[in-house]
Amino acid sequence: MSDRPASANATQDGVVLLHGISRTARSFSKMQAALEGCGFATLNQDYASRRKALEALAEDIHPSIQRFADGIDGSLHFVGHSMGGLLARVYIARYRPKRLGRVVMLGTPNSGSEIADRLKNIGAYRAFFGPAGQQLGTQRGAAIEALFPPVDYCVGIIAGDRSIYPITSAFLPKPHDGRVSVENTRLDRMVDHVVVHTSHPWLVRNSVAIEQTIAFLREGRFKPSAVITRESG
Template sequence: MNKILVLILFYSWSLTSVAQECVVLLHGMARTEHSMDKMSAELSKEGYLVVNYGYPSTSENIDEIATTHVAKAVSECENAAPVNFVTHSLGGIVLRKYLSMTKPETLGRVVMLGPPNQGSEVVDTLKNVPGFKLINGPAGMQLGTDDDSVPNSLGPVAYPVGVIAGSATINPILSQMLPNPDDGKVSVERTKVDGMSDHIVVPVSHPFLMHNPEVIAQVKSFLKAGKFLRDELGR
């Protein structure tokens, strides 16, 4: 009887001691956390503790956002571990900046959607146009392709990163500023970063990456297995 009681108590302790994984969502430029609501809902169904964090993407520079807001988002994971991240666009660069300064001891996997990991020619072309900084803020001004831009000054990643690039566009004007293929904001080539674990291209435009069912399936795959689905989707 005592042995049975011990086994029951041990089994119960084992169940409660298994930490729930956390996923921090970081939206893109001039967006809010609501742009990641669908992703949040889908990952919550998978059992993750999801922190869908909003930050002032158009009023602070990348260093300020990374230092203040990403740290706050990570703190909301509390005891959940590991801490994973899913980012869209600017969110990926903000995260790279944060992780260049500090890394959670329980850092898990990172999925970046349409990140300008090598900057964007759109910024090169438009940054001096009146109104660009007003709309995109100081962080937007830091996303050029020059060697001194924030993305190109961060160096390789040293943690598991999967990058999903879009190859469709709904903005032909901006696409004319970009090497093809592109998603209307970032070229496929410039989404890549040295040290990444996996990279895949989907026929989706930049603003819709975080809502797309195929993209969400790929995010789930990388978070679970550290790789994207290829055989199943023929990519």
């Protein structure tokens, strides 16, 4: 596991970026640059998403996040794409930062993924996505549910409603982003929820999603412009 260089000083808020399963920190490069351009310090954290379960991944990323948090005096925010949002929830439940700020999730299957339900028993899926892939379904046992206690912090969720996956799209209720239905991105006690016109892998690079992420980190609400649906908690 490695993490990309972080930029920080003692007066900034910090943002931890957590990519999705089978992705890398490079997927967040455009958003990272935008965040830094707006004055945030960033930690674009790589982790072995296909090799370990979520609870083990939270242990892996803790040392670098702790070092990053120790280097700033402002709030520590989290932005997670897809499974990265679930990892943020697991991490905060275990290692809640003293100055926890806001959390933005992009395309995160908070109620699980119907795609994972259909594929979890297929050998190729199990081999490729590993232990964490088995934790992404909609049917969660007690052990998995325990990883995700109710949120008591400020969460904003961005979902997509376009798909570039014609096969998996057939298994998802509309609207969806090709990997996760919009409905399953929602979360009890979320503060705000928006949907943008993009597909699952492009949520982290979409200009509207980036703009909305920055708005939520700054204000605790999404901007009303360029939003097709909105639900506030």
